[in-house]
Amino acid sequence: MVLLSPALLVLAVVTLAPFAFLLLTSLTPLNLARPGTWWDFSRPLANFVELPGDSRFLNSLGVQLRLSVFTVAAQLLLGLGAALLLNRDSRVLEAIRALFIIPMVLPPIIVAIIWKVLFTPDISMLNWGLGLLRLPQPAWLADPRLALPALVVADVWEWFPFTMLMLLAALKMMPAEPLEAARIDGAGPWQVFRHVVLPLLRPAIVVTVLFRLIESVKAFPLIFIMTGGGPGTVTEATNYYAFLQGFTYSLLGFSAAISVVVLATTFLVSYLIVSWAGARVDVE
Amino acid sequence: MSSKSKGARAVARRRLGPVLTHGASALLLAATLFPVLWLVQMSFKTDVEAMRVPPTVFFVPTLDNYAAVFQGKFARSFVNSLVVSVLTTLTSMLLGVPAAYALSRASFGRSRGLALWVLSTRMAPPIAFAIPFFLTYRWLGLIDTVLGLLVIYLTFNLSLVMWMMRTFFDGIPRSLEEAAAIDGAGPLQAFARITLPLSGPGLATTAIFCFVFAWNDFFYALVLTRSQALMAPVAIVNFMNYEGWEWGRIGAAATMIMLPVLAFALTVRRYLIRGLTAGALKG
Numbered sequence: 223m224v225l226l227s228p229a230l231l232v233l234a235v236v237t238l239a240p241f242a243f244l245l246l247t248s249l250t251p252l253n254l255a256r257p258g259t260w261w262d263f264s265r266p267l268a269n270f271v272e273l274p275g276d277s278r279f280l281n282s283l284g285v286q287l288r289l290s291v292f293t294v295a296a297q298l299l300l301g302l303g304a305a306l307l308l309n310r311d312s313r314v315l316e317a318i319r320a321l322f323i324i325p326m327v328l329p330p331i332i333v334a335i336i337w338k339v340l341f342t343p344d345i346s347m348l349n350w351g352l353g354l355l356r357l358p359q360p361a362w363l364a365d366p367r368l369a370l371p372a373l374v375v376a377d378v379w380e381w382f383p384f385t386m387l388m389l390l391a392a393l394k395m396m397p398a399e400p401l402e403a404a405r406i407d408g409a410g411p412w413q414v415f416r417h418v419v420l421p422l423l424r425p426a427i428v429v430t431v432l433f434r435l436i437e438s439v440k441a442f443p444l445i446f447i448m449t450g451g452g453p454g455t456v457t458e459a460t461n462y463y464a465f466l467q468g469f470t471y472s473l474l475g476f477s478a479a480i481s482v483v484v485l486a487t488t489f490l491v492s493y494l495i496v497s498w499a500g501a502r503v504d505v506e
Numbered sequence: 507m508s509s510k511s512k513g514a515r516a517v518a519r520r521r522l523g524p525v526l527t528h529g530a531s532a533l534l535l536a537a538t539l540f541p542v543l544w545l546v547q548m549s550f551k552t553d554v555e556a557m558r559v560p561p562t563v564f565f566v567p568t569l570d571n572y573a574a575v576f577q578g579k580f581a582r583s584f585v586n587s588l589v590v591s592v593l594t595t596l597t598s599m600l601l602g603v604p605a606a607y608a609l610s611r612a613s614f615g616r617s618r619g620l621a622l623w624v625l626s627t628r629m630a631p632p633i634a635f636a637i638p639f640f641l642t643y644r645w646l647g648l649i650d651t652v653l654g655l656l657v658i659y660l661t662f663n664l665s666l667v668m669w670m671m672r673t674f675f676d677g678i679p680r681s682l683e684e685a686a687a688i689d690g691a692g693p694l695q696a697f698a699r700i701t702l703p704l705s706g707p708g709l710a711t712t713a714i715f716c717f718v719f720a721w722n723d724f725f726y727a728l729v730l731t732r733s734q735a736l737m738a739p740v741a742i743v744n745f746m747n748y749e750g751w752e753w754g755r756i757g758a759a760a761t762m763i764m765l766p767v768l769a770f771a772l773t774v775r776r777y778l779i780r781g782l783t784a785g786a787l788k789g
Contacts, residue, residue, distance in 0.1 A: 225604035225605060226608035226612075228601055228605070229664060230605065233668075239638075240638035241638075243641070244635075308531055314528055315527070323775055324542060328764050328767065329721065329722040329739055329764060330724055331743075332545075332739075336544070336760075337541070339753070342751075345548075345557055388779060388783075433783065436629045440631065442725055443724045447743070461632075464633045468637055474641065488626065489626050492629050
């Protein structure tokens, strides 16, 4: 207990206390520009009542949903493809696998800058290439139709190595017998994949997807650097909206209410992961 | 005859398969790493050179951007980032390693609850922590201080240490400590003399994870610092001003920020999944 209690005490102070404080703040109209709003609990649920009617909040939920669904789907497909490709014992492939981790360990701000460079027409290698092919060269991040897809591309690039590594680990631990049995029975590569490999991968896929879904809420640096939520509010995801309300407009009470909603969702998905992972998967 | 050619074809396919796999993998890797290399080459170009169309592949590299970055405010932010990341790593390890040991050796039935706690603090959107910490720091005068950042980084690093080190300690057999106890060592002695030295790789890996998570943070540094405790990832944003982006300097600063992370990450890549999913798997 001597060993454990200092850490648990600190952990409680830095995690549980802020949660409680956040919850309390969300019940106040706290506005840093107006001094009387600090401990004003006269209308505790006002922020939460306001949320469903706030069109910018609803828009941000839609943006977040699209961002999450598209990035996670693409990461899963690309990661699965890459995992199947790299799932072979060879020294060279091992070295290649190791280098694939680079995008996901880079500081997120650097990832954002890398893609800002590639999507800025003045300096974009991408646009130059499109020009050579006589294709239109759009101003990606300034175009309301292309800004969100551009963010999706950057996010998929950053995190598909994660899905790849998770699925590779699952492939490595897959028992050989069912695969061989299917082959002996005359199944082609596609049939083996569809009817044997995929069902065996399912638990790993579920956990990986849940993980990425939660983390997809953290695309903040990408949005901050690449689009600033724009053009208009096209890329203003919920977290970014909460940031603007809290730290640009100083409406910390309202921002806290948005955060509570996001946090509750996160907690729910975390719970699902722990139940799922604890029960069925043992990925290392 | 036909069976022979069939056999030859099968052999050819067996030889071709690996070649195709390797070729496709190398191609995918090249495509994946291209954006990073593009940023790095930009750091060796003047801004005029960087904007040239078509882009130049062969050019006279210049170190001017690095020189400029070293002289400006960025150099100080780089040192700040180093100091904060190292201090937060030390603090998390000092608090977390003994706790992880206790968790590993005492048989708690409720490790699931702890897993959920660890996971949700790691998964929580940063804004949820940023608001209460910002308000508290305003009151305590900790805005824009190294100490303030150090403490908020404990929110994710302490639970990470407890979780990762616990799995490492679980892998070290208890019998070694029991043998030490028979020789008259107390529990603390057994821990310090037997278990700790055996968990060297685990300690190093965990420390690297702590460092990288602190080093990579952008959001907390953005919200909780102004100028005194400016961190490198926020300082780099200063090169993007109203007159335009200083491409070369952005490239140089970005390259410097990613170097330590790349060096560290490639050394602990075997444990990467464990660190990134800490708390959820092996529950």
